[in-house]
Amino acid sequence: MVTFYVGSRASALARQQVRTFLAPLREAYPDVRFVHRPLLEGGDKDRTSRLAAVSVSSGGSAFSTNQEAALLAGAVDLVVHSLKDLPTANPDGLVLLPPPTREDVRDALCGGTLADLPEGATVGTGAARRIAQLLAVRPDLTPVPIRGNVPPRLGRTKARGGPLDSVILAAAGLRRLGLDDAIGELLPLESFPPSAGQGALGIQVREDNTAIREMLTDTGCADTWAQVRAERALLAELHGGCSVPVGTWATTPGAGVLTLLGQVTTLDGSRQITARATGTVTDPECLGRQVAAELLNQGAEEILARIRPAARVGS
Ligand SMILES: NCc1[nH]cc(CCC(=O)O)c1CC(=O)O
Numbered sequence: 293m294v295t296f297y298v299g300s301r302a303s304a305l306a307r308q309q310v311r312t313f314l315a316p317l318r319e320a321y322p323d324v325r326f327v328h329r330p331l332l333e334g335g336d337k338d339r340t341s342r343l344a345a346v347s348v349s350s351g352g353s354a355f356s357t358n359q360e361a362a363l364l365a366g367a368v369d370l371v372v373h374s375l376k377d378l379p380t381a382n383p384d385g386l387v388l389l390p391p392p393t394r395e396d397v398r399d400a401l402c403g404g405t406l407a408d409l410p411e412g413a414t415v416g417t418g419a420a421r422r423i424a425q426l427l428a429v430r431p432d433l434t435p436v437p438i439r440g441n442v443p444p445r446l447g448r449t450k451a452r453g454g455p456l457d458s459v460i461l462a463a464a465g466l467r468r469l470g471l472d473d474a475i476g477e478l479l480p481l482e483s484f485p486p487s488a489g490q491g492a493l494g495i496q497v498r499e500d501n502t503a504i505r506e507m508l509t510d511t512g513c514a515d516t517w518a519q520v521r522a523e524r525a526l527l528a529e530l531h532g533g534c535s536v537p538v539g540t541w542a543t544t545p546g547a548g549v550l551t552l553l554g555q556v557t558t559l560d561g562s563r564q565i566t567a568r569a570t571g572t573v574t575d576p577e578c579l580g581r582q583v584a585a586e587l588l589n590q591g592a593e594e595i596l597a598r599i600r601p602a603a604r605v606g607s
Pocket residue numbers: 374375376377442460461462463464465489490491492493606607
């Protein structure tokens with residue numbers, strides 16, 4: 293019997309994402325054994341994992357470098373990431389495969405609605421993009437930096453006994469964890485375009501692992517794949533990671549059409565640049581570069597250059 297080892301972070305969300313990803317595969321390949329090997333990342337302190345010591349010095353994301361090292365070392369055959377946590381620079385020897393259909397791409401306000409929050413209300417989010425977008429529509433609100441996994445972040449709201457009026461979280465994570473009832477408002481995509489790849493899984497394998505690549509050739513969603521490639525190409529062109537105030541949202545309305553919205557906002561929300569274009573699903577990177585170029589034409593570099601050294605917190 294063939295066994296494939298599947299890596300992911302050890303959080304509840306990551307475990308749920310692996311279950312969701314593996315369910316159809318387990319059904320389609322009853323003779324293959326899929327073994328989940330959760331692996332703690334970055335700030336995680338689990339000493340029991342024999343893989344926790346493996347690390348790469350590629351300067352990658354705190355959410356993904358251990359996973360990538362485990363893949364390269366052959367300790368796992370495949371890693372299920374949250375795509376938006378994966379840097380756009382691809383480590384040598386690893387490739388991304390088309391992921392399953394993406395979850396809800398929107399950000400969610402938990403604890404009221406934007407219109408109902410009183411003047412000066414606190415909104416928990418550490419993400420530069422979310423802070424900037426929030427202040428662009430409600431400059432009176434008070435962003436409060438929060439970090440950590442989804443459930444403890446949600447626990448910071450007054451509704452759940454915490455100190456904050458509200459928090460912003462990705463709808464995808466909330467839905468995957470069955471926490472949809474905490475959503476007060478799904479933020480409109482035109483003013484709150486998400487992080488590149490939000491709501492999608494990042495399915496990463498070794499480039500030379502033909503067995504698993506063959507098995508997974510037909511399991512991905514072509515529309516999701518075109519969308520996230522365009523979004524990531526836009527982000528890469530702006531040299532952005534997960535810590536810059538860049539929002540991007542691609543759609544595939546049908547007939548091979550791909551649309552892409554890009555948005556860059558100053559951290560205080562006072563200036564916002566938006567660009568959009570339409571292309572084809574056959575060349576998502578071209579569309580991403582085109583929209584990025586339009587943003588740069590409108591002055592995006594000036595905004596990003598000012599923010600880059602200061603921005604540290606992801607999402
Ligand atoms: N940066 C943390 C992170 N990475 C992926 C998700 C949620 C799931 C997703 O967007 O795919 C989250 C939490 C959040 O932003 O609320």
